[in-house]
Amino acid sequence: xxxxxxxxxxxxxxxxxxxxxxxxxxxxxxxxxxxxxxxxxxxxxxxxxxxxxxxxxxxxxxxxxxxxxxxxxxxxxxxxxxxxxxxxxxxxxxxxxxxxxxxxxxxxxxxxxxxxxxxxxxxxxxxxxxxxxxxxxxxxxxxxxxxxxxxxxxxxxxxxxxxxxxxxxxxxxxxxxxxxxxxxxxxxxxxxxxxxxxxxxxxxxxxxxxxxxxxxxxxxxxxxxxxxxxxxxxxxxxxxxxxxxxxxxxxxxxxxxxxxxxxxxxxxxxxxxxxxxxxxxxxxxxxxxxxxxxxxxxxxxxxxxxxxxxxxxxxxxxxxxxxxxxxxxxxxxxxxxxxxxxxxxxxxxxxxxxxxxxxxxxxxxxxxxxxxxxxxxxxxxxxxxxxxxxxxxxxxxxxxxxxxxxxxxxxxxxxxxxxxxxxxxxx
Numbered sequence: 001x002x003x004x005x006x007x008x009x010x011x012x013x014x015x016x017x018x019x020x021x022x023x024x025x026x027x028x029x030x031x032x033x034x035x036x037x038x039x040x041x042x043x044x045x046x047x048x049x050x051x052x053x054x055x056x057x058x059x060x061x062x063x064x065x066x067x068x069x070x071x072x073x074x075x076x077x078x079x080x081x082x083x084x085x086x087x088x089x090x091x092x093x094x095x096x097x098x099x100x101x102x103x104x105x106x107x108x109x110x111x112x113x114x115x116x117x118x119x120x121x122x123x124x125x126x127x128x129x130x131x132x133x134x135x136x137x138x139x140x141x142x143x144x145x146x147x148x149x150x151x152x153x154x155x156x157x158x159x160x161x162x163x164x165x166x167x168x169x170x171x172x173x174x175x176x177x178x179x180x181x182x183x184x185x186x187x188x189x190x191x192x193x194x195x196x197x198x199x200x201x202x203x204x205x206x207x208x209x210x211x212x213x214x215x216x217x218x219x220x221x222x223x224x225x226x227x228x229x230x231x232x233x234x235x236x237x238x239x240x241x242x243x244x245x246x247x248x249x250x251x252x253x254x255x256x257x258x259x260x261x262x263x264x265x266x267x268x269x270x271x272x273x274x275x276x277x278x279x280x281x282x283x284x285x286x287x288x289x290x291x292x293x294x295x296x297x298x299x300x301x302x303x304x305x306x307x308x309x310x311x312x313x314x315x316x317x318x319x320x321x322x323x324x325x326x327x328x329x330x331x332x333x334x335x336x337x338x339x340x341x342x343x344x345x346x347x348x349x350x351x352x353x354x355x356x357x358x359x360x361x362x363x364x365x366x367x368x369x370x371x372x373x374x375x376x377x378x379x380x381x382x383x384x385x386x387x388x389x390x391x392x393x394x395x396x397x398x399x400x401x402x403x404x405x406x407x408x409x410x411x412x413x414x415x416x417x418x419x420x421x422x423x424x425x426x427x
Contacts, residue, residue, distance in 0.1 A: 275385020
């Protein structure tokens with residue numbers, strides 16, 4: 001029996017978190033690792049439908065020239081769930097002179113990390129990712145939801161064994177798997193690390209692994225924010241602290257309250273939260289998750305050990321004092337998510353302002369200012385969010401806004417059967 005030829009996949013993570021690239025024979029590996037691969041500059045800004053953004057300044061107006069595709073420090077990674085000796089090479093995009101692409105999400109995060117590094121600060125970050133595991137097709141899962149039920153995890157033992165094996169091959173520090181609040185919903189935490197680029201890499205690779213392993217086993221994995229109206233939404237929570245040059249946690253002052261620097265950073269994150277919502281919730285469906293009393297935050301506030309708040313300060317040892325940011329859905333792009341969180345940290349450090357009082361009790365009933373409640377409002381808030389955009393590349397901001405308005409416009413031209421059935425003969 002002939003063996004399956006080894007193949008490599010070289011790809012970039014685009015602004016929507018979709019991998020886009022090329023499938024090539026393994027003989028091309030040295031060329032890719034040597035930086036010999038090229039793709040059009042506009043590739044990271046293709047919309048969610050896989051189409052060019054018509055009004056984008058980087059497509060027709062610029063001629064859409066090719067860019068360099070440079071391998072990351074991870075090199076070639078084995079895809080254990082693929083047939084043959086498949087390998088995956090993540091790449092980033094750069095201009096001919098090596099200047100990072102302004103619209104490559106990994107390069108956008110790298111720029112924010114560099115700004116903090118210039119201040120002698122190192123973010124230590126970790127992510128928690130929720131997802132659904134279901135049989136193929138549109139039918140929602142029928143099983144009862146069982147929070148933390150070990151039997152639910154055991155039922156998919158083969159799947160989780162394959163996921164953990166792939167994570168080990170990718171050097172991803174995957175922690176325990178738990179059953180979450182929805183039927184067929186699970187969460188796996190990725191342990192903290194002092195390199196936000198590596199943390200974001202691990203998150204996007206993890207999503208690819210979970211989807212790939214599920215497909216290989218006749219299942220489907222979804223990181224959609226709210227795939228089923230009657231089930232829990234899926235979040236992407238981020239925990240982080242910040243270390244100074246001496247390795248000290250600048251959020252720690254030896255008390256449960258945390259340092260002034262912690263409070264300043266909380267305030268910066270709150271100030272940028274309305275404009276950042278489009279990054280936390282980038283799609284039409286994202287806003288079905290951000291509803292009151294849903295375990296997803298809707299108010300712009302913070303609190304100690306308060307899971308109804310957008311920002312939670314966990315308890316425990318003061319040495320581990322950190323921020324948990326709870327707004328983003330699992331459909332968010334991890335690179336852009338961490339980038340805007342670091343922008344919030346910079347905003348807080350620059351302004352050095354005290355946040356409003358911490359929320360006690362149910363944040364849904366605390367009268368807090370609210371996040372944008374729908375996609376169009378979030379796009380507008382991002383578009384007019386000068387404070388957030390001051391920390392980001394202007395070209396990225398323009399391209400991302402244009403892309404999201406194009407996606408919004410396409411959805412706006414579609415009518416559901418429910419809408420037609422409701423109004424056709426009754427009005």
